[in-house]
Structures are given as structure tokens and as C-alpha cells.
Amino acid sequence: MNKFVLVFLSIMILSLTSANAAIYKGQRIFIKKCLPCHKDGQNFIAEYKMRQWKKLMKKKGKPLAELHLKNKKAKKSWKYFKSKKYARKSKHLKQFLIEYAKDSGNVPACN
Numbered sequence: 001m002n003k004f005v006l007v008f009l010s011i012m013i014l015s016l017t018s019a020n021a022a023i024y025k026g027q028r029i030f031i032k033k034c035l036p037c038h039k040d041g042q043n044f045i046a047e048y049k050m051r052q053w054k055k056l057m058k059k060k061g062k063p064l065a066e067l068h069l070k071n072k073k074a075k076k077s078w079k080y081f082k083s084k085k086y087a088r089k090s091k092h093l094k095q096f097l098i099e100y101a102k103d104s105g106n107v108p109a110c111n
């Protein structure tokens, strides 16, 4: 194997594992932060198409945060949606949501 192939392979492996890590992190966020209110987690994610999740999660998840901040019923989530942590980790959540959206063909293993 020449050097070029080796470099190419390691880049492939790195990018694959980091995508999976993000989805895993996103799942943990979802279970901890969203599931308490959206109890039907798996079906809830699959109610939306990838495009709709992408839209809600754009600009570091701002549309999703605003949707909750406008709704008094979601008051308990306001602290989280206003936090820097939410914005910082929103890309993981986004990847997770898109991965299991209606038209993705994937089913999450919630274990």
C-alpha cells in the first residue's frame, strides 16, 4: 500500500467515526433534554422529514429554540434553550434528528 492510500483510508475512517460519535451524542442530548416532554421519542422524531429537522436546527438550532420560547407550555425548557450549551451542542442533536427522520429509513435503538 502506498502512502496516499493510507492517508485516504485514515481520513475515511476518521470521518466515519466522528459522524457516529455526533449521532450518539445527539441521542444522549435528546434522551436527557427532549424526551421528558416529548415522551414518544422515536415516533416523534419520525414525524418530521429530514428537511423539516434541518430547518428547525439551522443557525445552531435557533428556530427550534424560538418555537419553545414562545410557548408557555414549554417553560421548563427555556433555561436549556437559552443556554450556550444548547447552541454549542446543537449540531450533534441535528445530526441525530436527521439520521432518524421520517425519510431517512433508520430506526433508533433507544437503549
Ligand code: HEC
Residues within 6 Å of the ligand: 030, 033, 034, 035, 036, 037, 038, 056, 064, 067, 068, 071, 073, 074, 075, 076, 077, 078, 093
Ligand atoms: C419543557 C418541555 C419541553 C422540552 C424540554 C422540549 N420541548 Fe419541544 N415542545 C414542547 C411544547 C409544550 C411544544 C408545543 C407543542 C404543542 O403546542 O402542542 C413543543 C414543540 C416542539 C416541536 C414542534 C412540534 C409541535 O408539535 O408543535 C418540536 C419539533 C420540538 N418541540 C422538539 C423538541 C426537541 C428536539 C427538544 C430537545 C432539544 C424539545 N422539543 C424539548 C415542550 C418541550
